Amino acid sequence: QIKGFVFDLDGVITDTSLYHTKAWRQLAEKLGVTWTKTLEDGLKGISRMDSLEMILKAGNKENDYTQDEKVALATEKNTNYVNAIHQMTPANILPGIKAFLDDLRANGYLIALASASKNGPTVLKQLELTDYFPKIVDPATLSKGKPDPEIYVKGAEALDLDPTQCIGVEDAAAGIQAINGANETSIGIGDPDTLSAADIHFNDTSEMTLANIAKAMA
Numbered sequence: 001q002i003k004g005f006v007f008d009l010d011g012v013i014t015d016t017s018l019y020h021t022k023a024w025r026q027l028a029e030k031l032g033v034t035w036t037k038t039l040e041d042g043l044k045g046i047s048r049m050d051s052l053e054m055i056l057k058a059g060n061k062e063n064d065y066t067q068d069e070k071v072a073l074a075t076e077k078n079t080n081y082v083n084a085i086h087q088m089t090p091a092n093i094l095p096g097i098k099a100f101l102d103d104l105r106a107n108g109y110l111i112a113l114a115s116a117s118k119n120g121p122t123v124l125k126q127l128e129l130t131d132y133f134p135k136i137v138d139p140a141t142l143s144k145g146k147p148d149p150e151i152y153v154k155g156a157e158a159l160d161l162d163p164t165q166c167i168g169v170e171d172a173a174a175g176i177q178a179i180n181g182a183n184e185t186s187i188g189i190g191d192p193d194t195l196s197a198a199d200i201h202f203n204d205t206s207e208m209t210l211a212n213i214a215k216a217m218a
């Protein structure tokens, strides 16, 4: 029986995946790395430093920079990203998400956040959703990022639930892999091809309701 929900943030609760993409793309093109849809999708859910490595690898440039230079490049991307999120308001919450969170609360489900983003708490604050997420897995405590299951395992632990009692919600292939690896039920929101490994699929956040989830699990 499902008792808790563990949420990804970027691309699920809000449209920040657009801002991450924009900031990474700007950096990639500055470094002479060709931007592709495959690279864009592959970066979703991936930690800041892993994302940078993925971009450099795509341009065969992973050996062109020292570790200090890499940190500086990642910091440059983050500065652009942070500037973008400071303009966010509750209007940036994706369709149906606020109602879904209220419904979860009203029905006694526990809620946790399992975002790879170190900016997660700032984003929640901008969206005025901080109160909905009393449990947040701190990505700084992870030994491995998504697609490793660790973050979703810790999400279930934070709720004092067995993973099998949890549903994880993601927009990225790496995230679905993490949820499945943690032995939770996975919901994938977005492109059905990218998210083919999800137990339950919705095209859009507005389709994610308790009734639709119950129907999909029946």
Ligand code: BG6
Pocket (backbone or CB within 6 Å): 009, 010, 017, 020, 021, 043, 044, 045, 046, 047, 048, 051, 078, 115, 116, 117, 118, 119, 120
């Ligand atoms: C994930 C995003 O949620 O967080 C990635 O999907 C992002 O695009 C990652 O790179 C890390 O975010 P941050 O804010 O710590 O750089």
Ligand code: MG
Pocket (backbone or CB within 6 Å): 008, 009, 010, 011, 012, 017, 044, 045, 170, 171, 172, 175
């Ligand atoms: Mg995401």
